[in-house]
Amino acid sequence: MAGITDNGKEHQHTITALVQNHPGVLARVAGLFARRGFNIESLAVSVTENPEVSRMTIVARGDDRVLEQITKQLNKLIEVIRVVDYVEHSAVERELALIKVNAEPKDRSEILQLAEVFRGRVIDVGEKTFLIELTGGPDKIDAFARLMAPYGIREMARTGVIAMARGTKTA
Amino acid sequence: MAKMSGAQILLECLRQEGVEFIFGYPGGAVLPIYDALYDYRDIKHILVRHEQGAAHMADGYARATGKVGVCLVTSGPGATNLVTGIATAQMDSIPIVALTGQVRTTNIGKDAFQETDAIGISMPITKHNYLLKRTEDIPRVIAEAFYIARSGRPGPVLVDIPLDVSLGKIEWDPSSYQKDPDIPSYRPTYKGHEMQIRKAAQAIKEAKRPVLYVGGGAVQSGAQAEVTELSERTNILVTTTLMGKGAIDENHPNSLGMLGMHGTAYANHAVHNCDLLIAVGARFDDRVTGKLDQFAKYAKVIHIDIDPAEIGKVVHCDIPIVGDVKTVLRELLKYVEPRPATEWNRQIMEWKRKFPLIYPKDGQMHAEYVIDEIWRVTEGNAIVTTGVGQHQMWAAQYYKVKRPRQFITSGGLGTMGFGMPAAIGVQLAFPNETVVCIDGDGSFQMTVQELMTAVVYELPIIVAIINNRSLGMVRQWQELFWSERYSEVDLQASPDFVKLAEAYGAIGMRVTRPEDVEPALREAMSQRKKPVIIDFVVPTEENVYPMIPSGQSIEQMMLRKDLEQLRASVDTDGEQWSFAEQEEILKQFVEQPVRQ
Ligand SMILES: Cc1cc2nc3c(=O)[nH]c(=O)nc-3n(C[C@H](O)[C@H](O)[C@H](O)COP(=O)(O)OP(=O)(O)OC[C@H]3O[C@@H](n4cnc5c(N)ncnc54)[C@H](O)[C@@H]3O)c2cc1C
Ligand SMILES: Cc1ncc(C[n+]2csc(CCOP(=O)(O)OP(=O)(O)O)c2C)c(N)n1
Ligand SMILES: [Mg+2]
Numbered sequence A: 001m002a003g004i005t006d007n008g009k010e011h012q013h014t015i016t017a018l019v020q021n022h023p024g025v026l027a028r029v030a031g032l033f034a035r036r037g038f039n040i041e042s043l044a045v046s047v048t049e050n051p052e053v054s055r056m057t058i059v060a061r062g063d064d065r066v067l068e069q070i071t072k073q074l075n076k077l078i079e080v081i082r083v084v085d086y087v088e089h090s091a092v093e094r095e096l097a098l099i100k101v102n103a104e105p106k107d108r109s110e111i112l113q114l115a116e117v118f119r120g121r122v123i124d125v126g127e128k129t130f131l132i133e134l135t136g137g138p139d140k141i142d143a144f145a146r147l148m149a150p151y152g153i154r155e156m157a158r159t160g161v162i163a164m165a166r167g168t169k170t171a
Numbered sequence B: 001m002a003k004m005s006g007a008q009i010l011l012e013c014l015r016q017e018g019v020e021f022i023f024g025y026p027g028g029a030v031l032p033i034y035d036a037l038y039d040y041r042d043i044k045h046i047l048v049r050h051e052q053g054a055a056h057m058a059d060g061y062a063r064a065t066g067k068v069g070v071c072l073v074t075s076g077p078g079a080t081n082l083v084t085g086i087a088t089a090q091m092d093s094i095p096i097v098a099l100t101g102q103v104r105t106t107n108i109g110k111d112a113f114q115e116t117d118a119i120g121i122s123m124p125i126t127k128h129n130y131l132l133k134r135t136e137d138i139p140r141v142i143a144e145a146f147y148i149a150r151s152g153r154p155g156p157v158l159v160d161i162p163l164d165v166s167l168g169k170i171e172w173d174p175s176s177y178q179k180d181p182d183i184p185s186y187r188p189t190y191k192g193h194e195m196q197i198r199k200a201a202q203a204i205k206e207a208k209r210p211v212l213y214v215g216g217g218a219v220q221s222g223a224q225a226e227v228t229e230l231s232e233r234t235n236i237l238v239t240t241t242l243m244g245k246g247a248i249d250e251n252h253p254n255s256l257g258m259l260g261m262h263g264t265a266y267a268n269h270a271v272h273n274c275d276l277l278i279a280v281g282a283r284f285d286d287r288v289t290g291k292l293d294q295f296a297k298y299a300k301v302i303h304i305d306i307d308p309a310e311i312g313k314v315v316h317c318d319i320p321i322v323g324d325v326k327t328v329l330r331e332l333l334k335y336v337e338p339r340p341a342t343e344w345n346r347q348i349m350e351w352k353r354k355f356p357l358i359y360p361k362d363g364q365m366h367a368e369y370v371i372d373e374i375w376r377v378t379e380g381n382a383i384v385t386t387g388v389g390q391h392q393m394w395a396a397q398y399y400k401v402k403r404p405r406q407f408i409t410s411g412g413l414g415t416m417g418f419g420m421p422a423a424i425g426v427q428l429a430f431p432n433e434t435v436v437c438i439d440g441d442g443s444f445q446m447t448v449q450e451l452m453t454a455v456v457y458e459l460p461i462i463v464a465i466i467n468n469r470s471l472g473m474v475r476q477w478q479e480l481f482w483s484e485r486y487s488e489v490d491l492q493a494s495p496d497f498v499k500l501a502e503a504y505g506a507i508g509m510r511v512t513r514p515e516d517v518e519p520a521l522r523e524a525m526s527q528r529k530k531p532v533i534i535d536f537v538v539p540t541e542e543n544v545y546p547m548i549p550s551g552q553s554i555e556q557m558m559l560r561k562d563l564e565q566l567r568a569s570v571d572t573d574g575e576q577w578s579f580a581e582q583e584e585i586l587k588q589f590v591e592q593p594v595r596q
Helices: A027-033 A064-076 A103-115 A138-151 B006-016 B028-038 B051-065 B085-093 B118-125 B135-150 B165-168 B195-204 B214-222 B224-234 B267-275 B325-335 B343-354 B365-377 B390-400 B417-429 B441-446 B450-456 B472-481 B498-503 B514-526 B563-573 B578-590
Strands: A011-020 A039-047 A053-061 A080-086 A091-103 A121-124 A129-136 A153-158 A161-163 B003-005 B021-024 B044-047 B069-073 B097-102 B128-131 B157-162 B170-171 B210-214 B239-240 B255-258 B276-280 B300-305 B320-321 B383-386 B433-438 B462-467 B506-511 B531-538
Touching: A011 A064, A011 A161, A027 A039, A027 A053, A027 A064, A027 B118, A039 B157, A053 A064, A064 A080, A091 B210, A091 B255, A103 A121, A103 A129, A103 A138, A103 B417, A103 B441, A121 B239, A129 A138, B003 B531, B006 B028, B006 B135, B006 B165, B006 B472, B021 B051, B021 B417, B028 B069, B028 B097, B028 B157, B028 B165, B044 B450, B051 B097, B051 B450, B085 B097, B085 B118, B097 B118, B097 B135, B118 B128, B118 B157, B128 B135, B128 B563, B135 B157, B135 B165, B135 B170, B165 B214, B195 B276, B195 B300, B195 B320, B195 B325, B210 B224, B210 B267, B214 B325, B224 B320, B239 B267, B255 B267, B255 B390, B276 B514, B300 B325, B320 B325, B320 B441, B325 B472, B365 B390, B365 B462, B365 B514, B383 B390, B383 B417, B390 B433, B390 B462, B390 B472, B417 B433, B417 B441, B417 B450, B417 B462, B433 B441, B433 B531, B441 B462, B450 B498, B498 B506, B498 B531, B506 B514, B514 B531
Parallel strands: B021 B044, B021 B069, B069 B097, B097 B157, B128 B157, B210 B239, B210 B276, B239 B255, B276 B300, B300 B320, B383 B433, B433 B462, B462 B531, B506 B531
Antiparallel strands: A011 A053, A011 A080, A039 A053, A091 A129, A091 A153, A091 A161, A121 A129, B003 B170
16 A cells, blocks of 8 residues: 555664775765754775775664665766675674773783683783774674773774675675 | 867867857966867857856757757856856756856965855766866766766766866867767666556556656756656546646646646646555656645555655655666556546546636636746747746646746756846747746846847847846735735835836836737737747736645635635636546547547
8 A cells, every 4th residue: 555654663774785895985975864854873895806996885773664765865876887785694793992991000911801801902001091902793793882881981082884795695 | 189178179169069059258277268169160159248147058059959958157156156157057956067267276275366166066966976187088088978967867076177288289180089988887777667568557456546747857858748648548637736737737637737735726636535646757746746645645656756865755656667767667668458447537627627727717817827927928939038937837737838947946956047048049940939937027137138149149038028027926825824924025116117128238028908818919920030028917916826835735725705706707707728628538538548
């Protein structure tokens, strides 16, 4: 039946767009999201194995109708070559975080232990701080950040998610 | 191989694209191009009076011909003056190529004189845009620009050309120009999926109360023959959007006229009650659907559109078919079986009888009467352009067009001031046709300076100003929904349009009595060298009906208060409208339903 298609239930999807590596293409994608009121959780851009192609990985939130529109509207951009929506679990998702956390002498070994459990690496040791590097899915990084919060996170930077399908499938 | 400047290369590319006219206005950043134009006789440059006019003319030309319209302006204010025109074309999916001058590449980003970010500004209102960086890129970019503008879902493309790029000289062989280049990341779908088409045919077979809802995509696709054949073979009646006018001859008994906010009551009743809505190149605009959860709520939806993003954007779709209307309908016609007219057709005819489009013939010169007369006197053959407002809606209701590209109006953006410049583009494309701009007194004044352009190029456009001395459409909303608090809609203070016409060197006329409408029109049509402005002085306090208030459903449809009375009066004298004829035709379809 006609009527509204929107059932209102929100999901989060990771979407990869292969785009021509032209100046301004990021502005086109960002502008599209702003203009159509799509919510971006994160956006990561880099070149690929082909220097003429860039890869944008977008984590977006919305109901089914919105997510379908995001894919279709991205595809409409002339410089977008292909769009893949990694619906849950079919892909590996990774993010890199740098976290500068307070590290008083009494807390140092505890922080080191926690970092080890999460396979984080301390890459700079200051008088009062550790700089920890961590990769993983966003949930893992969220969890680690939560554990670090009591010590005091001074600064955190995250790259945003990049994703790739498992097996031989490519974007 | 001779060296050519970027400007010369550009013009050569335009020539190879078959460009007949450039609508433009010069300035510093495009001086090399204007200099090259000086020697160029293959392309006619039309000097406008404001860049907005150039964009609307290119747009009007494109709508009337189906070809790509071209405009050319300088950087900075030239480019920003195009914005409204480009956005108008974008909203209605019209193919134009806008060429804008730009400061030298070395000055970009330095707030140079007349620098403006034309790419940034036009990104949300174009299908695509290009900043040229090197003279060598001109042929590829121009070829892509034209191809993108006219293919798939058409739309405007802007090409920003820095001064040094058009000045630069390179060796170039014009025979190497490649039209319609392959762009790997851009491959529109024209052919519909066969399985989906079969499903659609099956749905049509099973439907008890089907309706065809046909839009601008059918006009763009040139699918009048296919739409008509589908309708005749299946006896499915056709309603069109404002942009779809002409997708079927509106005099055809199967035409229900326009649907939506100011559509006919019978079209809206048909759509509301249908069990199968066949959307053909239409995009479920909110002026059409009103309240979404009430729109065609009993219907299964077939949606044919060349743009996959349109499918499912607004309403749920049961049978999506991505492809070109004409191509898809041709395929569909292979599977669709003849269907007799049914009780459903009778029901719609009943609505048609009950809720006719009608206006009083009471000695007053009503706007509807003027438009009806324009239709009668031009024998329904004029190419009509409009401004935006009440006159536009009355034109849509009463100027029944016969073919696609005959009704040219700004639907999506609703740009007042579109009508006259658009008419100029149309008349240049079709010098022997009658072109009538049905305009509002407000709309006309938005681009009135283009009257000079029409005079200079000796274009016999007829501008019929439906002068209600008011921003009538806004006045109507204030009357109906804002407690008659008329805020800033009075246009009593306007120039004398007759004198204004004369000041420009056009012909001006004023008509105040119904009996003078026809003679004035005949006089206007008889002369072919000058634009004619006719100031039709109509009453102020009139509303466009039917009206479904914004965001509401057919249950809130407002009809003329005097509908019953008017219907009774014409019923008795019987001359005005009779459905006897239509019923006769319908009966033929019922009795001999098989038409292979
Ligand atoms: C004051 C005012 C009042 C209005 N009131 C009404 C009203 O009462 N009723 C009404 O209908 N409109 C009305 N409009 C116009 C309305 O705003 C929309 O512009 C109009 O309804 C859109 O028409 P459409 O759906 O045919 O889409 P268009 O804008 O014409 O879009 C065409 C669709 O067809 C597709 N398409 C293009 N080419 C092809 C092809 N070759 N093959 C397949 N698909 C193709 C496109 O992707 C697009 O989806 C009004 C406008 C104004 C200014
Ligand atoms: C450029 C622009 N500005 C404002 C509007 C809002 N608007 C829509 S209709 C209308 C009134 C139009 O007046 P007129 O051209 O006289 O037409 P009428 O409704 O009186 O027939 C206005 C102001 C618009 N559509 N376009
Ligand atoms: Mg008016």
